[in-house]
Amino acid sequence: MEDIFTIRDLNLYYGKNHALKNMDIALKKNKVTALIGPSGCGKSTFLRCLNRMNDLIENCTITGQIIYDNDNINVEKYNVIELRKKVGMVFQKPNPFPMSIYENVIYGPKCQGLTDKAILDELVEDSLKKAALWDEVKDRLNTSALSLSGGQQQRLCIARTIAMDPDVILMDEPTSALDPISTKKIEELMETLKNNYTIVIVTHSMQQAARISDYTAFFLMGEIVEYDLTDIIFSNPAQQQTEDYVTGRFG
Amino acid sequence: MLNHKFGINFVKYAMYLSLILLIAFIALIIGYIVLEGLAQLNLDLLISSNPLIVSTLMLIGIALIVAIPLGIFSAIYMQMYAKQGRIISLIRFSIDSLTGIPSIIYGLFALSFFIYYFGLNRSIFAAGLAMAIVILPVLIKNTEEAIKTIERSQIEASLALGATKYDTVTKVVVPFCLDGIINGVILSIGRIIGETAAIMFVIGTLNGFPTSIFEPSATLATHLYLILQEPTYAQGGIQEAYSLALILLLIVIILNVLVKFVEKYFKKKRGY
Amino acid sequence: MLAKTKKSEKKRLLFESLYRLSVIFSGLILFIIIIFIFASGFPALKEYGFFEMILNKEWSPNATDPQFGLLYMVLATIISTLLSLLIAIPIGVLSAAYLSKMAPKKIKKTIMFFVEILAGIPSVIYGFFILKTLVKIIYDNGKYIEGVSGNSMLAAIAVLALMSLPTIITVSVTSLDAINKSYDEASYALGANTIQTIFKVDLRAARLGIMSAIVLGAGKVIGETMAVMLVSGNAINFPGNLLEPVRTLTSNIATEMAYASGLHQSALYATGIILFILIMILNYILLVVIKRGGTSDA
Numbered sequence: 001m002e003d004i005f006t007i008r009d010l011n012l013y014y015g016k017n018h019a020l021k022n023m024d025i026a027l028k029k030n031k032v033t034a035l036i037g038p039s040g041c042g043k044s045t046f047l048r049c050l051n052r053m054n055d056l057i058e059n060c061t062i063t064g065q066i067i068y069d070n071d072n073i074n075v076e077k078y079n080v081i082e083l084r085k086k087v088g089m090v091f092q093k094p095n096p097f098p099m100s101i102y103e104n105v106i107y108g109p110k111c112q113g114l115t116d117k118a119i120l121d122e123l124v125e126d127s128l129k130k131a132a133l134w135d136e137v138k139d140r141l142n143t144s145a146l147s148l149s150g151g152q153q154q155r156l157c158i159a160r161t162i163a164m165d166p167d168v169i170l171m172d173e174p175t176s177a178l179d180p181i182s183t184k185k186i187e188e189l190m191e192t193l194k195n196n197y198t199i200v201i202v203t204h205s206m207q208q209a210a211r212i213s214d215y216t217a218f219f220l221m222g223e224i225v226e227y228d229l230t231d232i233i234f235s236n237p238a239q240q241q242t243e244d245y246v247t248g249r250f251g
Numbered sequence: 252m253l254n255h256k257f258g259i260n261f262v263k264y265a266m267y268l269s270l271i272l273l274i275a276f277i278a279l280i281i282g283y284i285v286l287e288g289l290a291q292l293n294l295d296l297l298i299s300s301n302p303l304i305v306s307t308l309m310l311i312g313i314a315l316i317v318a319i320p321l322g323i324f325s326a327i328y329m330q331m332y333a334k335q336g337r338i339i340s341l342i343r344f345s346i347d348s349l350t351g352i353p354s355i356i357y358g359l360f361a362l363s364f365f366i367y368y369f370g371l372n373r374s375i376f377a378a379g380l381a382m383a384i385v386i387l388p389v390l391i392k393n394t395e396e397a398i399k400t401i402e403r404s405q406i407e408a409s410l411a412l413g414a415t416k417y418d419t420v421t422k423v424v425v426p427f428c429l430d431g432i433i434n435g436v437i438l439s440i441g442r443i444i445g446e447t448a449a450i451m452f453v454i455g456t457l458n459g460f461p462t463s464i465f466e467p468s469a470t471l472a473t474h475l476y477l478i479l480q481e482p483t484y485a486q487g488g489i490q491e492a493y494s495l496a497l498i499l500l501l502i503v504i505i506l507n508v509l510v511k512f513v514e515k516y517f518k519k520k521r522g523y
Numbered sequence: 524m525l526a527k528t529k530k531s532e533k534k535r536l537l538f539e540s541l542y543r544l545s546v547i548f549s550g551l552i553l554f555i556i557i558i559f560i561f562a563s564g565f566p567a568l569k570e571y572g573f574f575e576m577i578l579n580k581e582w583s584p585n586a587t588d589p590q591f592g593l594l595y596m597v598l599a600t601i602i603s604t605l606l607s608l609l610i611a612i613p614i615g616v617l618s619a620a621y622l623s624k625m626a627p628k629k630i631k632k633t634i635m636f637f638v639e640i641l642a643g644i645p646s647v648i649y650g651f652f653i654l655k656t657l658v659k660i661i662y663d664n665g666k667y668i669e670g671v672s673g674n675s676m677l678a679a680i681a682v683l684a685l686m687s688l689p690t691i692i693t694v695s696v697t698s699l700d701a702i703n704k705s706y707d708e709a710s711y712a713l714g715a716n717t718i719q720t721i722f723k724v725d726l727r728a729a730r731l732g733i734m735s736a737i738v739l740g741a742g743k744v745i746g747e748t749m750a751v752m753l754v755s756g757n758a759i760n761f762p763g764n765l766l767e768p769v770r771t772l773t774s775n776i777a778t779e780m781a782y783a784s785g786l787h788q789s790a791l792y793a794t795g796i797i798l799f800i801l802i803m804i805l806n807y808i809l810l811v812v813i814k815r816g817g818t819s820d821a
Contacts, residue, residue, distance in 0.1 A: 051411060058335060085413035095404040098427060108412035111422065113528070157408070164412055259718045266625075269617035273692070276685060277637045280644070280652050287655075324545035332542060342550030349553055351802065353746020355773050359795045360556045362780075363563045384552060391549065417535040445645025448748040448773075452780055476647045479654065479753055496648050503643040507636070 004029040004168060004198050005050060010064035010074075012045060012054070019045055021222045023064070027215075029167075032190060032199040034209035034230065037219030037245070043202040046219070047170050050200065051087040052080045069167075085112070088161035092173040094153035096145035096160070101128075101137050104145045104156055108164045123163055130196075131159035132189050151182020158189070162197075169193065171201040175208070187212050206246055210234050218242045281500070288497025291490040300495060302460040306375055306468040310450075311443050313379025313464060314386060315436065321383070322390030323425075323432065329391075330398040331406075331420055349388040354448035357385050362452040373455035375464045385449050386439035393438065397431020398424055430517035434510060441506045445499065447472045471495055471502075560799070564792030567591060576793060582759055584779070584787040591790040593797060599762040599769040600801065603676060603755075604745045607683035612737055614684075615691030616726075619733075622692070623699035624721050635696065642689035650753030653682040658754055661766060670767050674756030677765040682750045687740035694739060698732020699725055734813040741809060745802055748773040772798045 005027040012020035020042050027033050035043040048054045049066060052073065066074045073083055085108075096104050105124045106114075114120060124141065128134040133155040137148070145156055154174060161169055175183040190199055190212050203209050209216055210230060217227040218241075226233065226242045237243045244250055325346070333339045361381035371377045401424055409419040425432075455467020457474055469477065475495040482489050568576070571591045579592025622631050662673030706728055710720040726733065756768020757778055770778075776791050776798075783791055 053407065053411060056407065056410070081413050081415055083413075084411055089407075089411040091404055091408060091411075093404060095402065095408045097405060097408070097423060107409070107422070108414065111412070111414040111418045113531070160408075160412065259716070262722060263718050265613075266617045266621045269614045270621050272614055273618045273638075273688065274634065276688065277634075277641060279656075280641065280649075280685070281637070283652055283656065284648065321545050321549060324542045325549040328542040328546040332539070333546070342546060345550045345553040351742050351806070352556070353742075353748070353773065353798070353802070355746065355748040355776050356556070356560065356795050356799060359563070359776065359780075359792055360559055363559045363792070364555070368559070384556075387549060387552070415535060417539060441643045445643070445647075447645065447647055448777060451777065472645050472647055475651070476749060476753075479647070479651055492651065496651055499645055499648060500640075503640055503645075507640055507643060 001031070002029040003027065004068065005200075006065075006067040007049075008065040008067070010046075010049065010062070010066065012042075012049065012063075013061045014057070015059045019222050020049075023224050025217060025224055025227055027198065027200060029198050030194055030196075031214040032194050032201065032212055033215040033217065034213035035200065035202045035217050035219060036204075036206060036209050037225075038250070039204070041219045042222045043219045044172050047089075047172055047200060047202050049074075050168070050170055051084050051089055052078075053089065055080065085164050086166050087168040087170060088164055088166040089170040089172065090154070090157050090161055090174050093177050094150055094157055096148075096153050096156050098144065098146055100142045101145050101148070101156060102141040105160050105163050107160060127159040127163040128156075130162050130193070131155045132185065132192075133159055149182070151178050151185060154178060154182065154186060155189070158186075158193075166197065168198045168200065171199065173202050173204060176204055183208075206234075218245060220245070284493075284496050284500050287493045288500070291493040292497070293490075296491055296494040299491070300471070300498060302457065303469060303471045303474050303495070304498075306457075306461045307444060307470040307472075309375050309461060309464050309468075310379050310382060310454075310470055311440055313376060314382035314443055315439070317380065317383035318387045318390055318439070319436065322387050322435075323394050326391050326394035326398060327420055327424070330395055331416060331424065346388050346391055349384075350392070354385070354446060357381060357449040358452050360384075361449065366453055371453075372465060373453055373467045375454065375461065375466070375468050378450040378454040378470075379464070381450055381453055382443050382446060385446065386442055389439050389442065390432075390435045393435025394428065394432050397428030397434075400431070401427055430513060433513050437506055437510050437513070441503060444470070444502055444506075445472055447476050451476070471499055475499070560792055560795055564789055564794075564796045567786055567789035567793040568796070570786060571790070571793075573793075576790075577797060580761075582775075584783070584790060589786065589790075591793070593772065593775070593794060595759050595761050596770050596772050596775050596794075597797065597801070599676065599755075600745065600771045600773070600798070602762045603679050603683060603751070603769070603771060604741065604805075607680045607687065607744055608737070608741055610680070610684040611687045611691055611740060615688050615736070615740070616695055616733060619692050619695035619699060619736075620721050620726060623696045624725055625717060635693070638689050638692050642693060646686065646747060646749040647753070649682050649686050650750035653678055653685070653750070653754045657681050665766055668766065670764070672756060672768060674754055674768045675766045676755060676762055676769045679751050679755040679769065679771070680765075682754055683744045683747060686747060686750060687744050690743055691736045691740040694736030695729070695733045698729040698736065701732070702728045731813070734809070738806065738809045738813070741805060742802065745805060746773060746798070748777050752777055772801070 003026040007023055007025045010020055010023040011018070023046065035047065037043055045054065049062060054060050054062060062074055064074065065072045068083070068087070071078065097107060102124055105127050106120050109120065109123060125134060128137065133152060136152060145153065148156060175186050178186070187208065193199060201213065213230045215228070216230045216233040218225045218233065220241055226237055226239045233242060234246055237246065329339065329343065361377065365371045365377045365380055366373060405423060406419055409423050410416070414422070450470070451473055454469065454473055456477065457469040458467055461468045475492055478489070478492045576591050576593050577597060578594055579590060580594040581590040581592045582596070583590045622634060626634070658673040658678050661671065661675055661677065665671035702725055706724050707720055710724045715723065751771050752774045755771065755774060757770050757774055758768040759770045760767050762769045772794050776794050780788070780791055
């Protein structure tokens with residue numbers, strides 16, 4: 001099984017605040033990896049390192065190596081735009097652009113210069129199918145994305161990311177703002193997505209992590225306490241803190 | 252005082268009185284302009300105000316052509332590109348302070364800068380440049396506010412899809428704060444139309460029908476002022492003043508209504 | 524897929540540098556204005572003296588020994604500002620309180636529509652209106668009194684109060700509207716009535732916004748030129764009698780610039796500098812008052 005991201009000695013500082021400490025982890029290709037742990041312990045921060053979204057935050061310093069595709073992406077010179085084409089992100093609160101469904105999906109490719117309508121049409125259908133949204137919206141691609149329900153909007157965001165044909169899809173608590181039925185639909189979606197993409201998902205729900213992930217990393221106070229196959233983390237963890245968390249003694 | 256009946260009633264009646272005074276003022280001013288203006292209205296006067304209207308339009312055109320790009324670009328930089336720091340804070344303070352400068356000071360500046368220092372003629376062009384400076388802070392503030400209404404997560408979503416900041420600005424940010432920008436433009440137009448003190452030293456006087464922006468002329472407002480100072484100055488005399496006042500009032504009303512229409516249109520387009 | 528060419532890269536770099544240049548230019552404008560005004564006013568200040576200008580009461584720029592004393596004008600500006608605000612603030616804030624918290628929606632909408640129109644009416648028209656009404660009334664009733672011509676400080680105060688009302692009202696209404704409804708609910712739940720709620724809770728909660736409304740109104744008033752010029756009479760009197768004409772700093776500049784040259788003109792620029800300083804002092808005082816009134820939650 002191949003590693004798609006290898007992180008070595010990663011440290012992140014918000015000003016003087018040492019938010020991520022000495023992280024070493026290797027994420028597996030074409031698997032779903034869940035990042036779990038109590039609030040504020042660095043899960044989202046870590047996720048955002050993988051596509052250099054922390055660049056948007058002032059006063060944020062990151063040291064260490066984040067190796068993707070044989071290259072350390074944590075270097076000034078690294079082409080961030082290219083990185084984000086291959087490593088996409090879905091956010092906690094669905095955030096489709098106030099444009100039509102069609103325009104949302106083709107946004108990324110259009111920015112890259114793709115203008116051929118036939119290709120774009122095909123891309124839209126393909127992406128929406130892969131996001132399990134096509135049947136529901138195929139007759140109204142030109143209506144506003146904001147007219148969709150929360151769950152549909154989130155699947156649209158997933159479709160939009162898929163349209164870029166990434167290798168990795170990062171998800172930052174993608175279902176925490178959704179109702180249980182939409183949540184279930186998206187979890188089922190992730191099962192099929194992992195055949196073609198690597199998925200790294202931050203989640204607050206241990207049950208969700210147990211349901212959908214192959215690997216799980218447990219974060220606590222800016223450190224990765226334990227990282228292993230999901231089955232092991234939940235049934236026979238090596239660390240006491242892990243066991244305390246997954247059995248609900250805190251968190 | 253507010254805990255006793257007397258106190259409460261006193262305050263209550265004070266409020267009602269204030270309201271009545273307010274309504275009285277509104278009625279008096281608008282009523283006066285409309286009634287006197289209509290009484291003095293005749294076709295000749297309307298025709299003779301044509302050159303003034305053209306000059307005013309030329310002035311607006313020049314000021315907007317200069318200030319709109321300058322303003323929008325500045326706002327984009329401050330909201331999307333700038334790193335928070337001393338220099339940007341200083342620039343922002345500098346731009347904010349411009350709003351507190353009285354028009355007459357802009358007038359003094361325009362005179363010494365455009366006419367004396369750069370040797371421009373007294374003209375619509377010079378006045379246009381002066382007004383561009385006056386409306387610039389308004390445009391910047393409105394555009395900035397509009398940009399701020401765009402949720403951060405939209406911008407993050409765009410960047411996460413591999414778009415550059417420039418793409419994000421042109422494809423997501425600017426299209427969706429168009430209504431705020433248009434609002435700022437309409438506000439600026441209102442300001443330009445009514446402005447006198449800032450341009451009175453650099454625009455000159457009415458010189459027949461304006462054929463070039465590099466010639467002196469007068470706007471509706473500056474001409475009205477000159478008539479009031481010297482009633483013999485205008486052929487139409489004091490009647491012309493009333494017509495001009497009525498025209499200006501109508502323009503203000505139209506602009507106000509326009510703002511509401513723009514708001515409605517964009518609300519509809521956006522779907523919420 | 525990649526049709527993204529060097530051309531679009533060039534475009535991006537071009538625009539991004541335009542953005543940067545624009546903001547630098549915009550930031551510099553204030554300083555350029557200050558430099559030019561100071562440079563133009565400096566000769567008069569140097570020749571005549573800064574403190575002399577403020578404290579001397581004689582203004583005769585065309586005399587053989589020209590005098591550039593602004594004292595009476597400084598006083599006229601300050602007094603007319605203060606008195607007009609004294610009228611406009613209570614009327615404005617109380618009206619705003621009614622409109623925001625007590626008026627039926629339709630009435631509020633209609634009145635605010637007209638208030639916004641009033642806010643957009645050019646200053647010359649305000650001056651025109653007062654000139655043809657109040658000034659006439661004062662003249663008709665007072666022409667037998669020596670020195671009364673209609674144009675007077677009273678007229679100036681009236682026009683300034685009128686002009687600052689729309690600003691004070693619109694900003695106050697916005698601030699009052701923005702208050703969290705839960706404050707009102709809590710007050711009513713404790714048995715307070717409408718008036719008590721408005722004055723004890725709402726005006727308090729919105730005090731920062733209302734105070735900035737006042738600052739904005741004050742700024743408008745102190746720098747007003749056209750309206751004041753049309754109704755205040757332009758005679759340089761000690762501003763002691765409401766019915767007598769006065770001249771403000773702004774009127775001074777606008778009236779005399781048409782035929783001023785040399786040192787005279789420089790003195791007018793110096794008048795502008797002094798006006799500017801006065802505005803900064805006013806803003807500072809208002810800010811201190813706001814801070815004092817804002818933080819004491821007694």
